[in-house]
Amino acid sequence: MTDAHVPLLEIEGLKVQFSGSRGVVKAVDGISLTVERGETLAILGESGSGKSVSASVVMNILDMPPGRITAGSVRFEGRDLLKMTPAERRKINGSEIAIIFQDPLAHLNPVYSVGWQIAEVFRIHGRARDAAGAMDKAVALMERVGIANARSRADQYPHQFSGGQRQRVMIAMALALSPKLIIADEPTTALDVTVQRQILDLIKDLQREMGMGLILITHDLAVAGLMADRVAIIKDGTIVESGVIREAFTTPKAAYTQQLLAAIPDVEKSQRGAPETELRPPLLVARDLSKDYHLSHGLVRGSSGMMRAVDRVNFTLREKQTLGIVGESGSGKSTIARLLMRLTDPTSGSVHFHGKDLFSLRGADLLAFRRDVQMVFQDPYGSLNPKMSVADIVAEPLAIHRDILSRERWRDRVRDLLAMVGLKPDHADRYPHQFSGGQRQRIAIARALASQPRVIICDEAVSALDVSIQAQIIALLADLRDKLDLSYIFITHDLPVVRSFADEIMVMKGGAVVEYGPTDDLFLRPKDEYTRTLLSAGEIPVWMQRIETVAHHGA
Amino acid sequence: MRFFKRSLFTLLSMAGLLLLVFFLSRMTGDPSYLFLPLDASAADRAAFSQLHGFDDPIYVQFGRYVVDLLNLDFGTSLSQQRSAMDIALEAFPHTLTLVSMALAIAFAGAILFGSLAARKPGGMIDRLISILSLTGASTPDFWVAIILVLIFAVSLGWLPTSGVGGPLYWIIPLFVLVLRPFGLLGQVVRGSMINALSSPYVKTAYAKGASEQKIIFVHALRNSMLPVITVAGDLAANLLNGAVIVETVFGWPGIGRLMIDAIMQRDFAVIQASILVTACAILILNILLDIAYVVLDPRVRHA
Structure with a gap:
């Protein structure tokens, strides 16, 4: 018995299925894996692959019903978690196994102070003498995870913290009793890029300090490469590849792994429009564009503050080119999109489109402008009306701008547009819920193309999609630009995504432009400190950069 | 503001x-x-x-x-030849005690049963409680009042038919008043509790190892209270007004019966004074509700 090795966590042949109105779905279909003490295992997969479901089985927080564990065992230090009594199981949660969730705002209770919520872990497991003792420990933990003024901030509520700080609170809560195993379920996906790196570093430091085993669930290859010792790549509920991460990434055996690796934005492959030397005529010119918002939280209306969302921004979008606008949440990038779409008026400044002043357009001129500038939104689930067929959605611009095409020819046009974006013409009679996220985004692009626009504004258009799908959509956009002479304004928080695609990049912070120039200059010779932070945050580990080149050129 | x-x-x-x-x-x-x-x-x-x-x-x-x-002169009662406000203020405490006791019972019962039902939506207990609360919410109170008097006071003779006195006098009027608010609140508690129990922060609480009672009554309950408070406030105002029927049926000397009597007698000053008192009570109730929101939800505090 002494020489028999007992891993920290051992999942064997786990099967989970969900029964719903559309039949039974096998979310996890026979997964086996182990985690050793002190090591990091990355579970890598795209949305719906079953990675989070496996985690919720380990954590005993699977919704049952509709979920059902049909086979397998989950052994923690040799004890089968699935065969324990509820009371035994509860003792382990929070004290020996803990979890860090993706969205800390939703996962913290809004009506209790963060100090109370951290202290609760000590109280539940009887590790503090009294409430005050538990609170002292909570404050010490908050200091440890890097929250300043922890004593006074402990009395504050989750909504008073920033996203990164909330995630620190979640981490403090998970680490409270120095568990042996931590599950981090997409711990940085909901955070701004510059904060992501800090949180990952914090998790790694604490893991080393306490010698915990870590299961890192992620869709992001760079995050996995940065953090993990070993990797298990999941697709459709089964593990397609597993092993030491460097080996799995350098000599991938499964076709799916190769596909994932190929989807990493390639530095050398260019999908840009015009060569940099060629200066094309300007299409859209913004000068000193500013937008203020009123904040009314004072007692008297007059005393309310002003928030400058966009601060004297200048840029030029040239024909057949792509301008990338990059920034974190609150940087003003979406306000620029709203201004360019004429959804809101600027406080000062001007935008000229084809030499015409955008903000003085009225009536027929404005309608004509709306034909020329279209938009693709971030969330392909929210931006398509679920009650309209694909044909109706794509033909809607034609219904608004009646002079484009006579009604009899709409149907053919819709079929052409669907073919253009890589869908089947027969998809026209289906409804949005019958499509995946990537397909929906293609439908949204087809809709944008219907009025034959000159400019398409993409507001985080690929952020909600899986990595491999992101690459496909960007390739599609590049292809359409060349075929249809389009220009793009591509708004994103993710610098690597735009590198191969944008001709120029404008980096924004707090409403102002911090750096603006040709893409390569910005990546190779960033002038501003903030741009450098953004670049280093999105960087893939050096050892992965090498394989990635190999993957691209080998393919 | x-x-x-x-x-x-x-x-x-x-x-x-x-x-x-x-x-x-x-x-x-x-x-x-x-x-x-x-x-x-x-x-x-x-x-x-x-x-x-x-x-x-x-x-x-x-x-x-x-x-x-x-000048704070609320007029003189024609029938009693004394201050109308005095008459209204004498009657009001009778209504207030009856209504607040009824509401407290309905509230406590609704939280208990609603939470129990929300534990397993669609389960046996849930269906049983749903039937109970739906019945409560949809039974006309004057009918229940008469039936109860018929059974327990007239036929069995266990309870007094009407009037005020010892604890026995409270039973039927309270039961009649509790029925509807209990049914309605029970439904609201159930709904908002199901919502709260399926929220991500409840998952966090399970992951911490919290017990089920703690999750229901500490984590989920406070979050699910906001809609419940809104409905309860509305019901309280309704009860203050709706006490008219119960007070008339059971000869309860409260403000509802006073109002009816005053209207019958065209005792204008008393009508005006009792309506003023009721309106003030509802005003104070609304202020208390606002305070309850602030206490329960920190996000309202800092908004």
């Missing part, structure tokens, strides 16, 4: 209410027909009207009423 605005609106609507009551009550007819003997002469009636100021044009009467109000 929000608070001031709300208070202002409440005051305005109260002024509107008093205006309406003043004129509507005077449309019910001449009180002299009720207070003087049937064979009283026209001269007697004129003298009565003159004595109480009913012969003045109605706008003059209203002006006098407003001036008196500002």
Whole structure:
């Protein structure tokens, strides 16, 4: 018995299925894996692959019903978690196994102070003498995870913290009793890029300090490469590849792994429009564009503050080119999109489109402008009306701008547009819920193309999609630009995504432009400190950069 | 700011209410027909009207009423010949105790049963409780009142039919008043509890190792209280007004019965005073509700 090795966590042949109105779905279909003490295992997969479901089985927080564990065992230090009594199981949660969730705002209770919520872990497991003792420990933990003024901030509520700080609170809560195993379920996906790196570093430091085993669930290859010792790549509920991460990434055996690796934005492959030397005529010119918002939280209306969302921004979008606008949440990038779409008026400044002043357009001129500038939104689930067929959605611009095409020819046009974006013409009679996220985004692009626009504004258009799908959509956009002479304004928080695609990049912070120039200059010779932070945050580990080149050129 | 605005609106609507009551009550007819003997002469009636100021044009009467109000004079009861406000204030505590006890019972019961039902939506307990609360919410209270009196007071003789006295006198009126609020609140608690129990922060609590009681009554309950408080406030206002029926049926000397009696007797000052008292009670109730929101939800505090 002494020489028999007992891993920290051992999942064997786990099967989970969900029964719903559309039949039974096998979310996890026979997964086996182990985690050793002190090591990091990355579970890598795209949305719906079953990675989070496996985690919720380990954590005993699977919704049952509709979920059902049909086979397998989950052994923690040799004890089968699935065969324990509820009371035994509860003792382990929070004290020996803990979890860090993706969205800390939703996962913290809004009506209790963060100090109370951290202290609760000590109280539940009887590790503090009294409430005050538990609170002292909570404050010490908050200091440890890097929250300043922890004593006074402990009395504050989750909504008073920033996203990164909330995630620190979640981490403090998970680490409270120095568990042996931590599950981090997409711990940085909901955070701004510059904060992501800090949180990952914090998790790694604490893991080393306490010698915990870590299961890192992620869709992001760079995050996995940065953090993990070993990797298990999941697709459709089964593990397609597993092993030491460097080996799995350098000599991938499964076709799916190769596909994932190929989807990493390639530095050398260019999908840009015009060569940099060629200066094309300007299409859209913004000068000193500013937008203020009123904040009314004072007692008297007059005393309310002003928030400058966009601060004297200048840029030029040239024909057949792509301008990338990059920034974190609150940087003003979406306000620029709203201004360019004429959804809101600027406080000062001007935008000229084809030499015409955008903000003085009225009536027929404005309608004509709306034909020329279209938009693709971030969330392909929210931006398509679920009650309209694909044909109706794509033909809607034609219904608004009646002079484009006579009604009899709409149907053919819709079929052409669907073919253009890589869908089947027969998809026209289906409804949005019958499509995946990537397909929906293609439908949204087809809709944008219907009025034959000159400019398409993409507001985080690929952020909600899986990595491999992101690459496909960007390739599609590049292809359409060349075929249809389009220009793009591509708004994103993710610098690597735009590198191969944008001709120029404008980096924004707090409403102002911090750096603006040709893409390569910005990546190779960033002038501003903030741009450098953004670049280093999105960087893939050096050892992965090498394989990635190999993957691209080998393919 | 929000608070001031709300208070202002409440005051305005109260002024509107008093205006309406003043004129509507005077449309019910001449009180002299009720207070003087049937064979009283026209001269007697004129003298009565003159004595109480009913012969003045109605706008003059209203002006006098407003001036008196500002001097905190709420008028004199025709039937009892004493301050109308005193009469209303004597009756009000009877209503208040009855209503607040009924509400407390309904609230506690709704939280308990609603939470139990929400534990397993669609389960056996849930269905049983749903039937119970739906029945409660949809049974007419005057009918229940009469049936209960018939069974427990008349046939069995266990409980008194009406009036005030020992604890036995409370049982039927309380039961009748509790029924509807319990049913409605139970449904609201169940719904918002199911919502809260499926939220991500409840998952966090499970992951911490919290017990089920703790998750339901500490983590989920406080979050699910906000819609419940809104509905409970509405029900409390309804109860204050709706006590009229129960008080009349059971001879309870509260403000509801006082109002009915005053209307029957065209005792204008008493009608006005009792409506003023009820309106003030509802105003205070709304302030308490606002405070409850702030206490329960920190996000309201900092908004």
